[in-house]
């Protein structure tokens with residue numbers, strides 16, 4: 001028994017030492033690929049823009065609705081800022097006028113599926129159906145066809161990315177999460193963004209949610225964040241501005 005554990009312990013120790021060595025060797029490589037899908041598929045996936053320009057792309061998921069989307073649009077209009085909205089097909093069907101307003105006010109619209117499924121679980125064929133179904137809804141009410149897609153929960157894998165590329169779509173992630181969907185106060189949302197903001201940032205926010213979700217903090221936070229970051233020299237752009 002004692003001998004067995006002794007041997008086992010030695011093997012374990014050697015393994016740990018080897019692994020630690022390997023890990024420190026690969027550490028710089030690991031740091032470089034914080035967004036492995038962008039590193040692997042730079043033409044199909046974007047999580048953040050190049051850091052050489054003080055630009056920020058605000059992105060809003062899960063809209064449209066008639067509660068929070070109008071508040072967000074009003075604030076963006078106040079500062080003449082253009083953003084990118086990843087819309088859900090079910091809500092485009094329900095609030096076509098709000099989808100039209102987003103389009104008419106010069107924002108970029110992206111596809112965020114029809115039903116909002118967890119794609120790594122539902123699979124490649126389901127993703128294709130979801131994107132095409134929502135594409136139809138978007139074409140029915142807005143002027144332009146988008147090639148931008150954001151996966152629900154940002155959940156993607158190699159197979160899904162490859163299929164996205166075959167469909168001539170590009171996937172957009174984020175590098176700064178406002179966590180506004182948790183119903184946070186405007187102060188907390190502002191802090192979440194300011195703690196992580198950087199040149200080339202893609203910021204995740206929401207312009208709609210399920211009925212119990214309170215997103216009133218989102219528009220309130222924007223009303224302070226936009227002028228504050230503009231004073232710091234930041235310019236607000238759309239996703240195609242940083243990824244033409």
Ligand code: ZN
Nearest residue numbers: 061062152153
């Ligand atoms: Zn979503």
